[in-house]
Amino acid sequence: MKRERITQIAELLDKRGKLSLKQLGEYFPKVSLMTLRRDLFLLEEQGRIIRVRGGAMSVKDVQKTSGEPYVKKTTIHTDEKIEIAQKAAGLIDEGASIFIDAGTTALYLAKEMPDISCNVFTNGLAVATELCKKKNVLVNLLGGPLIKDNLSTASSFSSIYFADTNFELAIISAAAFTPENGFSCGSQMEADLFKVICKKAKFTYMMLDSSKIGKIKPYTFARAEDINVLITDEAFPEGLKESFKALNIVVM
């Protein structure tokens, strides 16, 4: 049914932020791309989405909500971050207690997360807001001074806060990685927070898209050997994968 399909497309776009026509085609294999194209046109007329070359994006795009500067993209490139977020979402079990960070990938993870009963700690406002849509997820926000450019909190206070709160799983992402410098990020406070988190958590899952490899940021918060699972995308170099595996880290 047309009406239903269009609704689904709109929902999908709200959730994913942007989609290429090809991706849409995978979701709706029964109809032709031409039809989907027409659906997008209709949705654009209603002001519910924005059509761009290659696909479409939701009106309130992810960049806006996560606080990243809004750049109007003219083309759609499939986001590795979503791929990673979907993988990570699949690893969350009922009843788990998890920390999730405040990054863009984490926001995608929040969107992709199953609505199962679990506890989630986060320092990201957008992540927290997103998670509030899930009925069964208990959300716990880390307080403190807000960092405006990524809508996150990170204070020296966090270690005290975590004294009485526990989570078994930390799913975090780094802004940069090299084998020599490990996982690093641009903020001292965040690095400190991550150190505490990693120590606190029984398992640390690192979400790292391949664009971060070879980059270095000022503050290292973990080494390769400190993590348990590395979640990454297709383009991740095989050699590096092997060296992670050699450290007994699951790469997926």
Place this chain on the structure above:
Amino acid sequence: MKRERITQIAELLDKRGKLSLKQLGEYFPKVSLMTLRRDLFLLEEQGRIIRVRGGAMSVKDVQKTSGEPYVKKTTIHTDEKIEIAQKAAGLIDEGASIFIDAGTTALYLAKEMPDISCNVFTNGLAVATELCKKKNVLVNLLGGPLIKDNLSTASSFSSIYFADTNFELAIISAAAFTPENGFSCGSQMEADLFKVICKKAKFTYMMLDSSKIGKIKPYTFARAEDINVLITDEAFPEGLKESFKALNIVVM
């Protein structure tokens, strides 16, 4: 049996959300599709379902899918709240350190607030997000478990948190007020938080639109004499104004 069939169709649609004409035909093999079509037409006239090409959907289903993404609870008394928020915004001075609560009026206040250098503490996610748009305002978010229906945090932890943070001004709003029961709200945690806040702050400004008067909520957190300034709207009863003024409270 027409009547009965139509009721069954309506119930079926309520349960399943949406049905194609073909599916309906399987449920009612004794009648022709034309008849079922006519039934759907009647149901639509009564406003019980919505016909779409290929079948029909329940009203609820359509509303759900075409509706807003999140808690846009139809706020009433919007104008009064904005009026109050504007008054409150005018009372904020450069360099001040303020606590703002998580309510709807507080959100308007965040929007109306001048972009001057000051410190704002809040337990509201929406308030915090809004304030992040102001360059000069330092935002400090109270952490803890999130209450999903108003996107606020309120935990037993807050008093510890406030041990080392200071603000001179608390601008809060109550869900209800009577002279006998004072200012009250619907959540114990929030009431506790407000008590701590009022004690901590040098001055307490209460934003109270006139629709709250005469209502009582389970948890009282302050009495009339505990506040310093009452910010309200035009419709606020004169008599009550006088009794506040008699307590040396500024009413505006």
Place this chain on the structure above:
DNA sequence: TTCCTTTCTATCATAATTTATCATAAATTT
């Protein structure tokens, strides 16, 4: 730039769905 590839638009033919109309059957009224 120029060429090449991809994506988009426009158009048409076809398929599916709905509406309109009429005749008949069933129920209801007189």
Place this chain on the structure above:
DNA sequence: AAATTTATGATAAATTATGATAGAAAGGAA
């Protein structure tokens, strides 16, 4: 039982949705 209303089913006409295709436009690479 006859007359009248109402419900149903069948059919054709109209509308709408879809898929295919060719040419136009846009983006990327040499």
